[in-house]
Amino acid sequence: MRSRVSSVGLILRPSPASGFCYPDHIDRASLDALPRLPGVYRFIGHDGWPVYIGKSVCLRSRVLAHLRTPEEAAMLRDTVRVEFERTAGEVGALLLESRLIKQMQPAYNALLRMVRDTYALALDEGAAQPVIRGSGEQAPGRMLYGLFGSRASALEGLRALARRHGLCPALLGLENQVGKRGCFSRQLGRCNGACIGTETAAAHAARLRGALAGMQQAVWPFPGAVGIVERGAGLRQVHVVDHWAYLGSLDGRRRRLAAKGQELARLVDIDTYKILAAPLLGGAMELVHCTVSGGAVRFEPASCQHSL
Known part of the structure; x- marks a missing residue:
């Protein structure tokens, strides 16, 4: 649809949403389920494996933006549905995205795929x-x-x-x-x-x-592992980190760290360091000290605001 001039001289341009059609081959229910909340999304391919993983503070807007991007047509052709996992905020989304990309190695994620030691x-x-x-x-x-x-x-x-x-x-x-x-x-x-x-x-x-x-x-400025407390959108998460290694996130439903991918979890990854160093060393995060044994996490009796 081209722009036109109205009877009062205003230039009318088509809405970005006008004329947009959802790709027929991508499961519409998986798109309709996307919330306007923070989290990580996965474009799932025909074999059930992610072809692309991303994060956003608004899952729905970000995924729909992908669908409207002609340059990503090849990725969209390889996608059959979209899955997502909510996080309490941006920190959890960044950590989870980095970890999942390294675990799953999606074809269309050019960055973050390599586990880079420090x-x-x-x-x-x-x-x-x-x-x-x-x-x-x-x-x-x-x-x-x-x-x-x-x-x-x-x-x-x-x-x-x-x-x-x-x-x-x-x-x-x-x-x-x-x-x-x-x-x-x-x-x-x-x-x-x-x-x-x-x-x-x-x-x-x-x-x-x-x-x-x-x-x-x-x-690492702490004697052991710490939990980074993040709250948002009705969700409270504790991101467990030890020596700049992201071990996983816990909430009211999840009390143990997932065993899958633990071969990566203990590596000090430079991407995790870049995500956390400034706010953590600057004392801008609410922390709770904890100990980790296997997948079980035991927190100290009282959380504290840690300032370095």
Whole structure:
């Protein structure tokens, strides 16, 4: 339908909904059931497996927008129905979407499909030189510092730490020491001289641990798992997270974490970190401390507003 001019000179354009027809091959009942509430939706293919997974604060509007997008015609041709799962708000939708995409690997989700590990600077008990390890590689006496999306960024993080605190790159394994003159950074005046004895090894080790301590909070600032409380649209959920790994969400109906997909749940994923880091470290979330054993979650007697 083209625009036309009315008798009083107003330009009339067709409504975006006028002339729209639901795709005949997509189950209409599954579309009519979509609420105007937050959650995650799945476009289900002919084999019963998701071809696309998305999230929205208004499920109905977002899914109908897909149906009106010509560029997504191929995805729509492969879809027979739409399923959804409500969440209390945007945080739960973001976490669930990221987890489901990694579990189910939908064909039309270009982003979020890869489980990307995170890295940290690890310092074993008694060691004087940190090494780069996966953030899930815990060991007795090992402390993890910082959180990085790649080994390369972790290495650059260690270099930056040395520059800021006058640490010796040679003792950190970043440079080769050159004779009595010390490391190259010492010659430039950027190293306090631990490589040539101006600073004792013990003093350098203490300064290293002090510098690393400032990075500790980014790894995980809690003694164990926490539940992030989110309320909205008549629903209260507790999103259980441990060391930046999203373990699942609980509500009044669901008391145990789902066993499916637990092989992914314990991985510290950079996408989960990006979703939660700013609001969690900024003290903007209502938290309750909890312990997790298998799929069972036990909460502390009283929830608390945690501020870092």
